[in-house]
Amino acid sequence: MNDVQNRRDHRKIEINKVGVKNIKYPITVLDKAKGVQHTVASVNMYVDLPHRFKGTHMSRFVEILNRYKGNIAIKNFSKILSEMKHKLKAKSAHLEVEFPYFIEKEAPVTRAKSLMEYICRFCGSSNDNNQDDFYVGIVVPITTVCPCSKEISEFGAHNQRSVVTVNLRFKKFIWIEDIIHIIEECASCDLYSILKRPDEKFVTEKAYEKPMFVEDVVREVARRLKKDKNITWFTVESENFESIHNHSAYAFVERNRKE
Numbered sequence: 001m002n003d004v005q006n007r008r009d010h011r012k013i014e015i016n017k018v019g020v021k022n023i024k025y026p027i028t029v030l031d032k033a034k035g036v037q038h039t040v041a042s043v044n045m046y047v048d049l050p051h052r053f054k055g056t057h058m059s060r061f062v063e064i065l066n067r068y069k070g071n072i073a074i075k076n077f078s079k080i081l082s083e084m085k086h087k088l089k090a091k092s093a094h095l096e097v098e099f100p101y102f103i104e105k106e107a108p109v110t111r112a113k114s115l116m117e118y119i120c121r122f123c124g125s126s127n128d129n130n131q132d133d134f135y136v137g138i139v140v141p142i143t144t145v146c147p148c149s150k151e152i153s154e155f156g157a158h159n160q161r162s163v164v165t166v167n168l169r170f171k172k173f174i175w176i177e178d179i180i181h182i183i184e185e186c187a188s189c190d191l192y193s194i195l196k197r198p199d200e201k202f203v204t205e206k207a208y209e210k211p212m213f214v215e216d217v218v219r220e221v222a223r224r225l226k227k228d229k230n231i232t233w234f235t236v237e238s239e240n241f242e243s244i245h246n247h248s249a250y251a252f253v254e255r256n257r258k259e
Helices: 058-067 074-087 147-152 176-185 197-208 214-226
Strands: 015-031 035-049 093-106 113-126 132-145 159-170 231-241 248-256
Touching: 015 058, 015 093, 035 058, 035 074, 058 074, 074 093, 074 113, 074 132, 093 176, 113 176, 132 147, 132 176, 132 197, 132 214, 159 176, 159 214, 176 214, 214 231, 214 248
Parallel strands: none
Antiparallel strands: 015 035, 035 093, 093 113, 113 132, 132 159, 159 231, 231 248
16 A cells, blocks of 8 residues: 655655644553552654655554553653654654542541542653653642732732642652642642531631742742752742632743752
């Protein structure tokens, strides 16, 4: 059969990334408390395409993914990227794996147990010099109370649910749970799936006693991450979904270990 993808393209335009996106795929990730956790990821796989080729072979991405069924782990990213470049005759390859990760949390007073969902990402790339890059991303929802509102109001203060996103490069293995714990400690209060009335009283008062601007959140998370010499690079961003405005408040920090 004719290989249409290998036909010559005369427009002379290279494509930086071409591939498959949003493949739903079961994966197993390490769980600090239970050993492993089974979840379903959304996988993106891309390679570059030289200007002389009309297209890439999309089915080969899925074939490679299937070969690593049950082993789509951080330690295998380099192997998968190398195989993507080899099988698709590419100079560069990119692999992104995003998945929900669940941690069992106890309510602060009643100790009622429930599962909290966090979004995690494993992102890797390999260039034409066989230099690999890898980072982990974690998205954590939190609560913040506005310091200004508390300062100027006779009664109460407005609060908001916020989302903190941290991306990390590191030298040795890190636990997802440890990073989540750091982020939640830097909030006015963390979130829970189940809160009884005594718990609701506790978290409301805890948040009120620890008001945080969006700037405070990213600075405090950055301060904690800078103390960990295993982390070589990070970004921290926080978006506060304002309860008294029709817009969000936002802050972002990026640091390299050398800074």
